[in-house]
Amino acid sequence: EVRLVESGGGVVQPGGSLRLSCVASGFTFSKSWMHWVRQAPGKGLVWVSRVDDGGSSTTYADSVRGRFTISRDNAKNTLYLQMNSLRAEDTAIYYCASLSGGYWGQGTLVTVSS
Amino acid sequence: DIVMNQTPLSSPVTLGQPASISCRSSQSLVHSDGNTYLSWLQQRPGQPPRLLIYELSNRFSGVPDRFSGGGAGTYFTLRISRVEAEDLGVYYCMQSTQFPYTFGQGTKLEIK
Numbered sequence: 480e481v482r483l484v485e486s487g488g489g490v491v492q493p494g495g496s497l498r499l500s501c502v503a504s505g506f507t508f509s510k511s512w513m514h515w516v517r518q519a520p521g522k523g524l525v526w527v528s529r530v531d532d533g534g535s536s537t538t539y540a541d542s543v544r545g546r547f548t549i550s551r552d553n554a555k556n557t558l559y560l561q562m563n564s565l566r567a568e569d570t571a572i573y574y575c576a577s578l579s580g581g582y583w584g585q586g587t588l589v590t591v592s593s
Numbered sequence: 594d595i596v597m598n599q600t601p602l603s604s605p606v607t608l609g610q611p612a613s614i615s616c617r618s619s620q621s622l623v624h625s626d627g628n629t630y631l632s633w634l635q636q637r638p639g640q641p642p643r644l645l646i647y648e649l650s651n652r653f654s655g656v657p658d659r660f661s662g663g664g665a666g667t668y669f670t671l672r673i674s675r676v677e678a679e680d681l682g683v684y685y686c687m688q689s690t691q692f693p694y695t696f697g698q699g700t701k702l703e704i705k
Contacts, residue, residue: 514694516642524634524642524685526694538692574641578632578689581644581653 481505488587501558501575509553517571599697605705612673616686630689637682
């Protein structure tokens with residue numbers, strides 16, 4: 480059974496930082512591009528970032544470039560998203576996903592508020 | 594960025610009847626490798642998205658055959674041959690031909 484389990488969400492003040500993690504199981508994580516997709520409360524889906532299977536190539540949405548860093552540890556089957564300089568508009572559920580594999584986690588909620 | 598425009602944004606349907614959702618992209622989604630990276634996802638209330646259709650017309654594992662995807666170039670459709678109660682939710686098209694990947698606004702399928 481494929482599982483993607485996110486953690487690390489919570490409430491943070493504007494300008495603060497959070498690190499999200501996503502532990503994968505049930506598929507060959509080390510051969511899969513991985514993505515973060517977010518969804519603000521009551522809104523649609525927005526692609527945030529991706530990392531290639533080896534972790535050497537990354538891509539970001541303009542809205543997060545320079546503030547967020549995606550990375551992975553294939554030995555631990557874990558995907559990360561380091562989020563710095565957080566803004567109110569970053570408030571959302573953050574999903575990790577293997578989009579090509581069709582696998583999504585349950586998501587972790589990040590709330591940026593003073 | 595490629596803009597994905599879905600219509601309608603809300604679709605009242607009768608159980609047992611067909612339903613159709615359209616998605617138009619601002620640019621061709623045909624990749625240089627010849628594939629069209631257009632997917633359809635379903636999101637039930639309180640749930641993460643679920644992949645239904647990938648690469649234009651391929652049903653993902655476990656997806657009922659009442660779901661079908663089609664189209665070409667910049668115009669795409671998701672069809673449900675007979676809507677069942679479990680089909681209610683929000684449907685998104687997504688392009689993964691070019692970064693940044695982009696989604697349509699979502700179409701809410703609800704009972705008439």
